[in-house]
Amino acid sequence: MWGKKSNKNKESKGTSIFPIKIDTLEQLLSDKFENNPDLKFSKYMVCEKKVAVFFIDYQIEIQSFQQSLLTPLVNLEKSNEKLSNQHLLNELPLNSGTTADSIEVILEDIILGKVFIYIEGEKAALGYLLPMKESRSLETAETESIVLGPKISFTESLSKNMNIVRWLIKSTDLVMEEYKIGKVSPKDVRLVYMKSIANEDDVQTMRQRLKELDVDQIEDTIVLKQFLEDSQTNVFPQLDITERPDRFTYNILQGKLGVLVENSPSGFTAPATLFSFLESTEDLYMRWQGGTFYRVLRFMAMFFSIIIAPTYVAALTYQYAIIPTQLLITIGQSRAAVPFPPIFEVLLLEFMLELLREAGARLPTKVGQTMGIVGGIVIGQAAVEAGLTSNILIILVAMSALASFVTPSYLFGTSIRLIRFPLIILAGFFGLIGIIFGITFLIIHVTRLTSLGRPYLVPLYPLQLKDFNKVFFRTPFNLTNKRARSYRPKLLKRYQKDDASKIRDIDE
Known part of the structure; x- marks a missing residue:
């Protein structure tokens, strides 16, 4: 864009070093960057004045630098006007020029992709932001697959993610507040909400947590989410992470807040409830009867996944009476060759299943799928034939694992699988009383949880x-x-x- 540019000084963070000789500036920068060969420092004579242009080679868009900055700068030789920072701001075809007069500001900006121009004798250097940003193209979501609805997912580019959100919510009421978090490696963060819908108390709470967060760096949205949660020691996620823009914007339009982070392919929304993690936008895309069926199915699957293995242990260890006689005979025949007590048998099988799941997730896609299917069949059959476990337990544990995978949220599914282990141990030592005690403790614990200050079990508690x-x-x-x-x-x-x-x- 051509035209007169604004000359805005960045907030000073040190003592001014300008005016300074260009040779002295070159030596100073070389010392600061430990003679790094990627620091490019070029000298020119423009309008009978010495001019230095310096930048980090791989941090800038070279084509834009050549066309929009270097070529117009060299062509200024034909101008009769006195060369100065204001002259460059008026003549160069860029609109992001700022001035910096301290070495601290220059060092901070140059690693973000700024090109600096210094005219010998001026009181500041002129900087233009021309960053080279690598990002993948828009693809389908990996961790939240659906049959109906949009397939697009977020990417690592914050600008692309904001563009997607703006594309889905075409409203001037949409607010995207900017924050920078991280002292050593700062990252751009956006707080997203609908001004006329979002609760003002929630907005103020999130603003305060973002502003007061004092860390060296945040690696990803999931890391930032853990810093902002009400309780960092709790096993349940309290903010709803997603890589699907349609789920993200749907929650925004319901009055929730959203957060996007630079270099992260996901965002999170708040406040969240226990039931938020069992909802899917696919429920909206199908008829209401089908949406209700699958939502109820997920609630049943969550309960089944938690309770089935502990109940098996409790029944075989203490409460034989709750098992029908014919089924008890079948279980007895299946466990005739098993030398271990039920608690050890279940823990062993659950541990093997978690190993297979983790190995399948870490291996390359094609190898991982083969490992999960073949490994599960081979190891399961071998365990039965070796007398380490029974056929019935393999069926129950497999069903329990499948039920935990039904939840749309990967993090919530992981929490469900973790809960099973203490319940299995309680069932092994105390039977059904241990299970009742564990579930009671779990309910009390979840009742006390909050997300952004809101009750975690709403609308069940408080009742709505x-x-x-x-x-x-x-x-x-x-x-x-x-x-x-x-x-x-x-x-x-x-x-x-x-x-x-x-x-x-x-x-x-």
Whole structure:
């Protein structure tokens, strides 16, 4: 873009070193970068003045540098106007020029992809941001696969992710607040929300946590999420991580807050509840009957995954009476050759299953799939034939593992699998009483949890009956014209119920 550019000084972070001789500046920068060959320092004579251009080679877009900066700079020789920083700001075809007068600011900006121009005798160097940004193209989501709905996922490019969000939410009401987090390696962070919908208390709470976070660096969105959670020692995730833009923007439009981080292919939304991790945007894309069925199925799968293995241990160790006689005979025949008590048998099989799952996830895709299928069949069959476990337990553990994979959230599924181990141990020592004690403790613990200060079990606790159709089951869209009260949005109504349900003929 051509035209007069603004000359904005960056906030000074040290004593000014300008004016300075160009040779002295070159030596100073060379010493600071330990004679790094990637530091390019070139000298020119423009309008009878010495000019230095310096940058980090691999940090800038070379083509833009050549066309928009270097060529126009050299051609200024034909101009009769006195060469100065203001002259360059007016003449160069870039609109991101800033001045820096301290070596601290220059060192900080040059590693971010800035090209600096210094005219000998001036009181500051002129910097232009021309970063080289590597990013992959838009692809399908890896960890949140769905059959219906958009397939696009976030990438490591923050600008692309913000563009996707703007593309999905075409509203001037969408706010994207900018933050920089990290003292050693700062990263750009965006707080995303709808100004007319999001609860102001939630916005202020998230702002405060982002501003007060004092760390050297944040590697990824998932790391930032753990810093911002209400309880970092708890096994349950308290902020909803996702790599799907449609899920992210859907939560934003419901009144939640979203956070995006530079170089991270995912974002998270807050506040979250236990039931948020069992919801999928695919529930919206199918008929309400199908959406309700699969949502209820996930709740049942979560309970089944937690309880089935501990119940097996408790029943075989203490409470034989709860097993039907015919089934008890079958189990006895299956375990006739097993020399271990049920608790050891279950823990061994669960441990083997976790090893297979982890190995399949870490190996290359094609090898990992083969490892999971072949390894599971071979090891399971060999364990039965060797008398280490029974056929029935293999079926139960496999079903329990499948049930844990039904949850749309990978992190929440991992939490469910972790919960099984202490419950198995309690069942082995105390039977059904141990299971009841463990589940009671788990319920009390979850009841005390919060996400961004909001109760983790809402709308079940505190009870919000009017939100049940948005959490536990789905109803037709003409009956869901209001947002969930649990998140206390500013704007509760989404659309007029009567207009949404009205059937119009072709002649209307």
